[in-house]
Amino acid sequence: MKRFPHAHATHPQWRMAAAMVVAQLRAQMALPDHASQPSLGLLYITDHYATEAQAILECLSAELPEVTDWAGTVGVGVSANNVEYFDEPAMALMLCDLSPDQYRVFSGVAPLSVSGRADAGDGFSAHTALVHADGGTPELAELIHEMAERTGSGYLFGGLAGSRSATVQFALGSTGNLSGQGAASGVFHGGLSGVAFARGVDIVSRVTQGAQPVAPEHRVTEAEGNLVLRLDGEPALDVLLRELRISLDHPEHAMPRLRNTLVGLTRSEPDGVEVGDSEAARLRGAFGQEVLVRHLIGLDPARRGVAVADLAPVGTRLAFCERHVRAARADLVRVCAELREELEPEEVLIGSGEAELELSPRPARSIAGAVYVSCAGRGGPHFGGPSAELQVVRHALGDVPLVGFFAGGEIAHHRLYGYTGVLTVFTRPA
Template sequence: MNSPRFASAWATAAGWEDALHAVIAELPRLPQANLGFLYVSDHFAFAIDTILGQLRAQTGVLEWVGATGVGVIGTQGAALDAPGISVMLGAFPLDSFRVFSGRRPLPRDFAPYAALVHADPLTPDMSELVQDMALKVRGGRIAGGLASARQQAFHIAGEALTGGLSGVAFNEHIQTLTGVSQGCAPLPGSWRVTQAQDSLIERINGRPAVEVFREAAGTLGTDLRRAVSTLLVGLTDADDDRRQFAARRIVALDVRSGRIAITESIAKGQNIVFLKRDEETARSELAHMLAELKAACPHPPKGGIYVNCASRGGVMFERDDSELEMIREVFGPIPLAGFFAAGEIAGDHLFGQTGTLTLFL
């Protein structure tokens, strides 16, 4: 076996036993399967160890990675804020992958070229942890997302875990491609934070932050309540790179002090853009990402993992499965699993508000 093969199934049900039974019944048989990807609705987080045990017994696959999510994704659909389970099995060449976690470090004699990772959203300095992981992967190709849950979130690497980051690393024999759909577009202008404290942006280009925000928002700025619900702040790495950004929600505006609060700590000198977020922009951007991925594929992909932001799905699109429909239109009904995450990972970046599709070639 020179390249991996995949099979997937997903199901929603009020109880985890019914959902798991449906998944196992629909899961195509895959001889030589040796790695499983498991995404469990946070409704079933309390039973995650039992679900793992039953999947091992029913499939014979011993190695598993994955996470809990506030929704799950499968080849045929997606369900946000609904109880469900999504599973994908992979049959990989021997010695082509290693499952790892804080309790189970990667062996020194394994050279990682790509990695699929999951993490606890409450882990401090997650952006730095992602960057550190990317440096350990020779090809720099990491993708994945932060587990999500209304209460306790778990990520999976052989067992259910809290805290830190875990996943599966692949050697150079496993080819992957990852595309990022940011779901929003930069408004005109780029800015530099000149005064900040924790997650508060106090001054931008030497002016009160709210004043600059109102100016950048244009006609939307006449209704600040609407502007806050529609626009985002994008953190960028350089003055001339407005296309690569990490979107962060605006939590509050203080008109009296002129400060803006966002969902991440920010430092003086950070470059930012303001972003417009709506379904039309998101649909267009996703279609563009899928077209670029297809053009980059030397042959049809064999399977995929879709990590979607919990603020997308039916919150942004017409339905929870609208994005899956677009993926199927481009790549067909390939085996696929995924979840709605608290943050998305691609390259050395921790994103928000995005959908990331990783394809196995």
């Protein structure tokens, strides 16, 4: 596996942006350390180009005939190595150096079977999957969970399309579609699509929450749907006011603080294998990926309860938290450092008498390419300035091929998140 060629461009006319992207890719594909015959393209466009999605896919497919499979979606912004294009016409494209037996593109006309095979006859078994979804799809959280069960690891990464016009997804596979669906164009509206990867495709993924707890977590001891009534046996509203150090008698001071307050929810029953060191994150004063950050949507002074934008049944652990630049940057640096550590060779002390260092069986790995899906609410000024978020990633990971988009919700493992960043890297032997 060689480095993945990647390119990005912005221009009011999509054809000019596409031409610049193709020129960049061709130049990289001629380099000895980059893939010269990649077959999978990951394409992200901003919603300025959404109505031209079909034409863009046809143009790029014609200009890059070696690329036989395509996946991607639309966002209010797209990202690449060290840069983001937020609320402007742009596209980003990465070509993955994978053999056709290592992945399968899936969609509504080429579904991934329950057994993990896109086609029951070809023996492909999915281990992980990059998923793009339409946020308006009914029972979306359940569909994401079901999709995770169709992979061997149960791990998904990706996000919801973000668009102020057409919500589109790209999914065009060389293995074909279901019978009767051969005319499908590769551009879809609604549902889920993406690309599944076999076990041999080595990825490392982390979630950055960007929210910082303001106090220790509590256990929900009484609740009715979205209304949390008691925390550790105490009225939830009383706990909230005490921890934020505010009073409803002074709304001019209380309301600004309440608007910036969210809740971090952790289900009482673990429902899957965790990826990443959640306990270490908690010790650092951050949230691990087992936590779902949700809005605080209302107060009930009569019942002394607080309403949150999710179900919080009895037994759920809840922590009030805040989002701000300092917390977001610190947590992003943390997950990037964890990724770098994961890729470095492990050293173990062996022998008796004289100490001797020997490399572990796990060799050093380098990054062939990366996908970063960030919440649309994190882009731009949330990190202190244009492209600041991607500059943090570049500083931590180095000059690596990277593409991504700013989503309406983020997918990691089998959960749907909000306000997060999901950073996934494809690795190769160093």
